[in-house]
Amino acid sequence: MLETLGMDTAFGPLSLHMLQHVVVMNLIVPAAVFGLSLRGGPWLWKSWPVATACQLALLWIWHAPPALAFAMSQPLAMIAMHLSLALAALWFWMSIASAPPTGRWRAIFALIVTGKLFCLLGALLVFAPRQLFDMGGHAHHMAADGLADQQLAGLIMLTACPLSYVLIGIVISTRWFLSLEREAARNG
Numbered sequence: 168m169l170e171t172l173g174m175d176t177a178f179g180p181l182s183l184h185m186l187q188h189v190v191v192m193n194l195i196v197p198a199a200v201f202g203l204s205l206r207g208g209p210w211l212w213k214s215w216p217v218a219t220a221c222q223l224a225l226l227w228i229w230h231a232p233p234a235l236a237f238a239m240s241q242p243l244a245m246i247a248m249h250l251s252l253a254l255a256a257l258w259f260w261m262s263i264a265s266a267p268p269t270g271r272w273r274a275i276f277a278l279i280v281t282g283k284l285f286c287l288l289g290a291l292l293v294f295a296p297r298q299l300f301d302m303g304g305h306a307h308h309m310a311a312d313g314l315a316d317q318q319l320a321g322l323i324m325l326t327a328c329p330l331s332y333v334l335i336g337i338v339i340s341t342r343w344f345l346s347l348e349r350e351a352a353r354n355g
Contacts, residue, residue, distance in 0.1 A: 177315075177319070178316075178319065179313070179315070179316025179319070179320075180239065180316065181300060181313075181316045181317055181319075181320040182316050182317075182319035182320040182323060184239070184320070185320035185321075185323045185324060186323055187249070188249075188252060189323055189324065189327040189328060191249070191252070191253050191256070192252055192253065192256035193256075193327055193328055193330075193331035193332075194327075194331065196253065196256040196257050196260050197256075197260045197331060197335060200257070200260040200261050200263075200264050201260075201264055201335070201338075204264070205261055205264060206261065206264050206265045207261050207262075207265050209265070209267070211261055211262050211265045212262055212265040212266055212267060212270060214258070214262055215259075215262040215263065215265075215266070215270075215273060215274065215277055216277075218255070218258040218259045218261075218262040218277075219259060219262075219277045219280060219281055221255050221258065221259075222252075222255040222256060222258070222259040222281065223280075223281060223284050225251055225252055225255045226252065226255075226284075226285070226288065227284075227288065229248045229251070229252065230288060232299055232300050232301070234248075235300055236300060236301050239300075259277075259281070262277075263277060263278065263335065263339070266339065268343065268346050271339050271340070271342070271343040272343075274339050275336050275339055275340060278332045278333075278335060278336045278339075279332070279336070281332060282328060282329045282332035282333065282336075285324055285328040285329070285332070286324070286325055286328065286329055288321075288324060289320075289321040289322070289323075289324030289325040289328065290321065290325065291321070292317050292318065292320050292321025292324065293318050293321035293322055293325060294321075295314075295317065297314065298313040298314045298317055299317060300313075300317060
């Protein structure tokens with residue numbers, strides 16, 4: 168992706184793959200949901216625990232070494248991975264955006280849990296003493312060292328994912344506190 172723009176990068180296949188996920192799941196989808204006010208109403212809000220669990224399960228399942236190796240070697244599997252993760256992210260972010268004033272603490276809880284488990288996967292990639300993923304012939308195509316590529320992928324997750332969850336958590340908390348202030352002023 169960046170090489171087609173004429174930029175010389177140290178991104179390998181795994182770090183480039185992770186960058187794509189982060190851009191879609193943690194930038195484009197939440198920006199679309201919150202920017203376009205995509206809310207599904209109370210029925211969608213009630214699904215936040217399932218949406219959270221689905222997003223996390225898909226993230227961890229697809230990033231298990233055998234599943235990721237399969238997806239990296241099979242274009243249709245890669246498309247299925249990207250599509251399923253994007254749809255799970257859309258469901259998650261829409262359920263968070265649909266939180267009623269009384270449910271904002273639940274939305275913040277979902278953001279904390281999701282952010283922590285994304286960070287855990289990132290930390291595993293950064294601090295693993297060896298390469299966790301067999302990238303086949305792809306490992307040296309763009310990066311000289313598969314372990315360095317893996318660590319960069321983990322750093323991308325550790326940097327970008329929590330920022331999106333923390334930022335949205337701050338926005339939700341601010342709205343929550345402002346609504347509590349307005350309510351207190353009306354009652355006071």
